[in-house]
Amino acid sequence: MKTEFPNTETLHFPKSCLHCEDPPCVPVCPTGASYKRPEDGIVLVDYDKCIGCKYCSWACPYGVREIDEHQKVMKKCTLCVDRIYDATLPEERRKPACVLACPTNARLFGDVHDPDSEVSVAIRENGGYALMPEWGTKPANHYLPRRKQRIKIHTDELVRADNPLKKERAQPKPDIKEPSLDDVTSW
Ligand code: SF4
Ligand code: SF4
Numbered sequence: 421m422k423t424e425f426p427n428t429e430t431l432h433f434p435k436s437c438l439h440c441e442d443p444p445c446v447p448v449c450p451t452g453a454s455y456k457r458p459e460d461g462i463v464l465v466d467y468d469k470c471i472g473c474k475y476c477s478w479a480c481p482y483g484v485r486e487i488d489e490h491q492k493v494m495k496k497c498t499l500c501v502d503r504i505y506d507a508t509l510p511e512e513r514r515k516p517a518c519v520l521a522c523p524t525n526a527r528l529f530g531d532v533h534d535p536d537s538e539v540s541v542a543i544r545e546n547g548g549y550a551l552m553p554e555w556g557t558k559p560a561n562h563y564l565p566r567r568k569q570r571i572k573i574h575t576d577e578l579v580r581a582d583n584p585l586k587k588e589r590a591q592p593k594p595d596i597k598e599p600s601l602d603d604v605t606s607w
Contacts, residue, residue: 431566436497436518437484438551438559439463445476445485454494461560462501467493481555504529532560 443463446454453469454476456462465476470493477485477494485496500516503509513520519527530537535544539562542548548562 435482435484435551436561437463437480437499438482438557438561439497439499441558441560442556444479444481444555444557448475448479450475462499463496464498464501465494465496467491470494481552481557482559532562 439462441461443454443456446456446463448454450473451469451471453466453471455464455466457464472487472492472494474487474494477483477487485494487493488495500518504514504516506514515529516527519529528539528542530539532539532543534540542564543562546564548564550559550562
């Protein structure tokens with residue numbers, strides 16, 4: 421449906437690898453570089469095996485893989501796999517960088533197979549959903565429904581006092597009988 425400003429809204433939808441339970445990016449990889457770890461389900465790329473053929477990026481229905489044109493290997497979210505298993509970090513810091521960095525705690529991290537984990541509870545209690553389930557990929561990452569915030573913009577608020585595009589008034593002209601700046605500052 422086509423609408424016009426101010427009846428429009430902006431939706432920010434972050435999307436990285438969803439670490440699918442049944443990832444179509446894995447079986448298409450001709451070298452075995454793309455793989456899913458049996459121990460925790462994280463989907464990774466072995467850069468030593470990757471030949472940069474891009475088959476996996478065509479197979480991923482979410483468009484989250486990107487070829488590194490410099491290194492000629494496929495890259496994507498690793499779920500900060502080094503960080504989340506880093507025993508030198510305090511346990512509460514063993515989370516992906518995006519989860520730790522988000523100022524509003526919009527991202528949660530945990531085990532979706534543990535019904536008591538923070539993420540399972542959030543999904544269960546808030547109607548969390550998987551993206552594009554029709555693809556049968558069974559993504560581990562889920563989304564929570566957006567909490568809509570309505571902001572009413574009144575017409576008079578559309579005219580900003582500091583609008584940089586507004587037409588400037590004519591600048592005051594100096595009285596030519598008065599001495600100029602050059603007259604009083606030159607020596
Ligand atoms: S989101 Fe794409 S890249 Fe990630 S596991 Fe699923 S199919 Fe593979
Ligand atoms: S780009 Fe790399 S990871 Fe992707 S299918 Fe080709 S070899 Fe496998």
